[in-house]
Amino acid sequence: MARIISKRVLTPVTKLFVIEAPLIAAAARPGQFVIVRVREGGERIPLTIADYRPDRGEIIIVVQEVGVTTRLLGALDEGDDILDVAGPLGSAPDISPAGHVVGVGGGFGAAALLCLMRDLSQRGARTTAIIGARQKDLLILTDELKAASGHLDLCTDDGSTGFKGFVTERLQQLIDGDAVAPGLGPPDRVVAIGPMAMMRAVADTTRRAGIETLASMDPLMIDGTGMCGGCRITIGNEIKFACVDGPFFDAHQVDFDEAERRNKMYVDMESQAAVRQAHACGAASQVREGAI
């Protein structure tokens, strides 16, 4: 059981929770995740630890409401308890702070960049965070990311703020030496966190330029401890368990086709559950399955 200390609504479907979890906060490293369950009979889902404060015994998670469990979680409030929170799981990525490290975040992936960028900045890296969303009010944690990185670059599909276009176009400009992050130079290393399609596009962009890139993979998980193998993904010619060997992998080696296909294994059944849930709370029209 873990108490919600505070909650912030970042967008209509994205909520930030500060959670009391002293053991996890003390052990956490950037890029690790927790497994959460919100009710008896509920699923176990992985959520990235967006930030942690060991001195206060708190961790921060950001939840985008896309399925049954995330919606139930999103409906919780300050003072409520989350039934099960286990972690920190996975390993922090091994990123050298030498040179210019660029974090690329799509949608709620921006949250996962937060402590990663801060840690890299503190370790002496020049850092840029490029985050994107459909429109201005869907960009999250911009102030925090600005403080955590040397340069913050915003992208929106509709141009309502920052660069009009995709994060990958902006990344390409940076690689090409355009004046995106003045004084920081071209990227030496890239970390991509966000929807699979975005990470794949980032991998394609940096592969052409020969820039070392990590992607944070989020396959379906159950235990998160290496016990079920449900989270397996193919990296080069090897099968890895994302929960223990990852979640960060060489983006140029990831078999994205397979990862995407495996993530959709239960899509039909998930919507079946979602419809049932929506009917139960009389809000079928508000269900936005898969909204990013």
Place this chain on the structure above:
Amino acid sequence: MPLKRMDKTPMSERAAGRRAHDFLEVNEGYDMARAMFEAERCLRCQDPVCVDGCPVRIPIPEFIHAIAAGDMREAATILRGANPLPAICGRVCPQETQCEELCHMNNRFSSAAIGHLERFVADWERGQPANDATRQPWRDEKIAVIGSGPAGLVCAGQLADMGYPVTVYEALHAPGGVLRYGIPEFRLPNAVLDWEIDVLRQRGVEIANNIIVGKTIALDALLDDMGFAAVFVGTGAGLPKFLGIPGENLNGVFSANEFLTRINLMRAYDFPVSDTPMKVGKRVAVIGAGNTAMDTVRSALRLGAEKGLIVYRRSETEMTARIEEHHHAIEEGVEFHWLTNPIEVLGNVDGWVTGLKCQVMELGEADDSGRARPLPVAGSEFVIPVDNVVLSIGTTPNPLLLQSTAGLETDRWGCLVADEESGRTTRARIYAGGDVVTGAATVILAAGAGKNAAEAIDRDLSAARGDDQGRELQSGRH
């Protein structure tokens, strides 16, 4: 005295046609009359060899005599004194290769039904009014147990009985290990496991779920910062093996651990009332022939598969499942493909499984395991059309804790090195037992290892305490 029957008194079980579609328990247990009748079959041998076959040396004739005499409380006391998990072991132990195999009755008739009687006594005990006073520990040295499978639970229970404050740390959200996430409801109902765990809690054992030692807390922090005097590692052998054949990552291929965890721990059979889905097609092939494979294929039938197949590269003789599981699987219509070696999982354009390509095997000379080595028959490839493939080809210890703890030696199979008698590892104050030491084995061996380690921990702590007291006395004199 009634006439002795030649055969075991049968235990009633639910009809195959009905039970194969739900998760209710298959076996229904004895009633008092049958139990007393069966207890009378025991020959009361001068040399009870059955006891030699029991890894925890239950005084078998004694508890059976108590049943015959109608003294159930006495039977329960004898049983529980030797085996802290009788309701579970009575259901899942491979009695046919342990106690019952050695029974003298086997010379002419069938053995006494020791397992059935064990289960009967434990179930009787479970029906008695609960005593809800929780006992308080009276010793100072705190002990941490990592993992709540049978090894950890038994170790914790024994230590609590000796007065130690014990905390069990479990990575998952519910305790029990394989008993919770692996063995299905139709063989070991959760209610039985919950009851055994409640008994432990009453004996003073604390259980902390959602703690992954090596991640949430380092093992060394338990010893150095949190004040535990000793640690028992009972983390099991939870890492699933894959075959490494093409197509293993297609949609619809699972490890048995994933398949069973979705069903048992996450209750996928109750979807969408529970939230975790499980996709089972019309034809499910399970690769392997151990208890796990039988549990998996029978679970698949219960989730609506029309056909459940066991595909095994060796023959029926080398199968490692309990006889009863094999029988029940046959009754429920499972198809067995012996001497059949899977070489590729085939899929459609969308990446879903459509078939399993296999080759026929024949048996050759004995291999390292002492079993006949299966050899492929040239040109014998064929395809079995299936919608799911579940791999049940074994597990090894999960390296997560072992890799994050310095100084713990492992062998070439990744098993933690520990003394068989005492559970002592290569590091002081750290003990281990169960599947993490032996590799995947049995509930009763894990329970026995937990019990032995508890005794060794107590011996070692008592010795240390003696020294300390001695030293205190000495310094007091000055």
